[in-house]
Amino acid sequence: MFAINHAASALLFKKHLKNNELPFIWILIGVQFIELLWVTLNLVGVEKTTTENVVHYVGDIHLAYMPYSHSIISSLIIAFAAGIFTFINKKKMRLTVIITLVFLTHIILDIVTHNHDVPYTFSDKTHLGLSLYQNYPLIAFMLEITFGLFCWWYYEGNLKLLVTILLFNLANLSLFFPGIPGPEALLAHRPKLITLVILFQILITMYLVWKFSKTRSVHENFVHARV
Ligand SMILES: [Zn+2]
Known part of the structure; x- marks a missing residue:
């Protein structure tokens, strides 16, 4: 799944956080943790991304080797480690379950959308x-x-949050359809550039969702003001 919608998935959990229970930034990092790991491992050359000779759309980019960041087993280990860490520090079972699900969400969303590239184990x-x-x-x-x-x-x-989610999704349009030309043509045989573009998308969408989710809808504020 693309960065904007991974970042948006953090909103599902933010709604269930009680006041000052946990800063929202940790939820945003949680839903994107294995993507940040993927960026790091690609930049140092441990995991690999390849492309077709010409990139017309996202199907021409292949996440060829990513067993440490995006395997089922690594995702389970990371999610349960995050859950155990939360329980030790906060002693709250409800929050422990939330954090475990936060870290699991990423791989579930990737399995739904990705090409056949999510391994079960490291090997x-x-x-x-x-x-x-x-x-x-x-x-x-x-x-x-x-x-x-x-x-x-x-x-x-x-x-503002609605406009952010809509615009970032629409900005990805040419990546979905080979017939629509777009900047993805520049990504052929440039795995490091692909990694940096994705890192930029992760950081900017994380920041905007964090910033624009501080207040909720006008309707809700109005209801709260009356209560
Ligand atoms: Zn991913």
Whole structure:
């Protein structure tokens, strides 16, 4: 899933945080933790990304080797480690469950959208992924934007948050459809550039969702003001 919608998924959890229980930035880092790990491991050359000779859309970019950041087993280890860390520090079972789910969300969303590139273990040759990006890009695009909007609606977000989620999804349009030219053409055989573009998307969407989720919808503020 693309960075904006991973960031939006944090809103599902923010709604259930009680006041001062945990800064929201930790939830945003949690839903993107394995992507940040993927960026780091790609930049140092441990995990690998390849492309077709010409990149027309996201299906031409292959996350060829990412067993440490994006395998099922690594995601489970990281999620349960985060849960145990939370329980030791906060002693709250409800918060422990929330944090475990925060860290698990990423791989679940990736399996739904990714090409066949999510391994089960560190050395597995079989991979998971419904390959919506490669085979059904229109469905992938509609699913991504609908999920982002659902997170906004569930959180009862304000107008700025809605515009952010919509614009970042629309900005990805050419990545979903080979017939629509876009800047992705510059990414052929440039795995480090791909990694840096994704890092930029992670950081900017994380910041904007953090900033614009500080207040919720006008309707909710109005209701609160009356109560
Ligand atoms: Zn991912």
